[in-house]
Amino acid sequence: MKAKFLIPLAAFGVLVAFLAVGLTRDPHEIPSPLVSKAAPAFKVPQLVAADKAFSPADLKGQVWMLNVWASWCVACRVEHPLLVELGRSKIVPLIGLDYKDKREDALKTLAQQGNPYDLSAVDTDGRIGIEYGVYGVPETFIIDKNGIIRHKQIGPVTAEALEKTILPLIAKLKNS
């Protein structure tokens, strides 16, 4: 057996090794470039109390959570019960960002499924979503006392993510 005829086999072996490792990774998990940057500022009307406005500056000095949701978003329904529970616990101010939605639809959803949010900001045209690098709903951001984004959860908040990542991080940020 001449060595050069083994080259294709060897190259293929390396390829398989990489593919095997690749299977254990999640390509959808993209670290956000916004993590450890200041949360972009905005000022928009609130969903329920439409005459009031909300701006991230209102929560300066507090650790808070921004959850991007929409009435048309199916995956949001998965995380909704968890959020309701979290909202009830009052651990952290939970702000919703109602993304590209109609007001009446959004209110109906909250009436049907419970409103976990201290308040929801309205992002009708998705402009705020662009600034926050939202490319799918739901997404959740944790913002610290200085208004810096500390974590971004892509996709629904799961019980596991809440327990292992989100709550410990909030506790840590609150104490710092």
Next chain:
Amino acid sequence: MIAELGHFALILALCVAALLGTLPLLGAHYHRREWVVLARPAAQVFFLLVAASFVALAWSFYVNDFSVTYVAEHSNSLLPTMYRLAAVWGGHEGSLLLWIFMLAGWTVAVAQLSHTLDETMVARVLGVLGLVATGLLLFVLLTSNPFGRMLPAAENGRDLNPLLQDPGLVFHPPMLYMGYVGFSVAFAFAIAALLSGRLDAAWARWSRPWTTTAWIFLTLGIGLGSWWAYYELGWGGWWFWDPVENASFMPWLIGTALIHSLAVTEKRGSFKSWTVLLAIGAFSLSLLGTFLVRSGVLTSVHAFATDPRRGIFILVLLALVIGSSLTLYAWRAPKVALGGSFALLSRETMLLIGNVLLVVAAGSVLLGTLYPLIVDALSLGKISVGPPYFNTVFVPLMAPVLFLMAAAPLARWKHADVKQMARGLWIAAVLAVGAAIAIPLAMGGWTVLTGLGTMLAIWVGTSMGLQIAKRLKSGIPPLSFWGMQLGHLGIAVFVVGVTLVGGFQEEKDVRMEPGDTVLVGGHEFKFMGVTQVQGPNYSAARGQFEVTQGGRRSSTLYPEKRNYVSSSMPMTEAAIDAGLTRDVYVSLGEPLEGQAWAVRVYFKPFVDWIWGGCLLMALGGLCAVSDRRYRLRMRAPAAALQGATT
């Protein structure tokens, strides 16, 4: 009941495939004729069982049997019948069943059309195909069964992804899979030849029409996919270097190399072990493509559901099939006799260089596709590789291929005569350089890429004319000659399209209110407003645009923004006025305040030449496989086999 029958037929198909994959191969090795003759009937039964299973799934879709989970997930009672049938391959499970159905089709085709080939060879080829089928059937039955029930049944289905509700998608996957899977035949021939040690001209001659046929389907499949992306995604692009596109493009590049290498092996007896390696490579890349698409290791616009068990299963299958063939190659290929020698400047050398360039191009596409995965596996971070990499690497590799493509057919085998070649080619060279300067300037601006593209297209085109003129002097050439010319012409036409649309397209993103006009590429688009329309399973906002050119009305375009009832997914349906020298293309963006809309307008010169080129290539392939000598061979096989010298 029908679904259970389909499931049962699939299990039986696995048993028959396992039989087909063992006994005939053992029989060929131990000279047991009674095992060898099993191959053909087993292949036929295998095909019938898989076909029954496929029809059962299609039937479940046709009658809206929403107790079948796969049907409930990919169809809906409002879905038009044509899309209900296309929905059979609209998801993971069904598209794998389609894959196996195609494999069964190719297997039975080999069984039916190989009556002139000697029995042991047929047994080996069909046996290898049986082994591949066994692996894939195990994959489907163990991890991706499309016949699973859910009880109680869903009232209605979740509907097919609106992106896929399009005539292009009815034909795109079957074409693509025909091509992908078709390379399994060339692969099986190569493995059979390695097993028997008979790597001769007869083997190459037998492989050629099968390889070319698979290549035709793959060309059409890729072309259709690109055309579909162009008009359906509403982004105006025709190729995105998406991992899933690359997965189909890599086997095409290797397949193209294989077609040319097989020609040398048949005519000159050279490049044997290289040809075998390419045959293994083309099918390996088809399998790798299936793995990449189906395992979810890469992100892509073609998002498919992922399940870790599936990824591991396919990887093991991949390792077994490709690993064992490459081991066999390493063991047997060194014993292959060398073919005829050739001079440095000869048609062989040119074909070899072209071949190597195609393989390197495929390798660079593979590297770009897998690079994010490799970097992630080494824990170096998350990155994505986009069109800038592919365009930078790909163009310089393809330019010399095009250069050689025009020159090689004029070179003689064994030893080319430079003076004689130059006598013809200098005309082509002058015309090409002239066109490279004149055409881009006439169209509105010279850049390196437009210059290079036009030069290569004209170079290939004129050289073709020379070849045809030269060949006609010695009588009417056979169909395979016209096949080659048409294939090469297809490439030239394709290059014209790519170059001109890349260099001179115009696009505008504008906010338009009814009555507004916008000027793009010499065409004036007047927005007449939006009306609501109702489709079978969607409602849509339909815009109306009056297009005028130089004061003359040229067309009215109706782009739509659709909202599909069951998935509430918004979809952009672009409106295109296609033409030989240009497309104008309008797609509706988002509604803005009042009656205003965000509108995207494109002017795309010569864009249809891209797909026209693909069609010509496929047509060339068709001419090549219909050549008389393949049919003659059917009648006089013994002579062909005995004519083998090595």
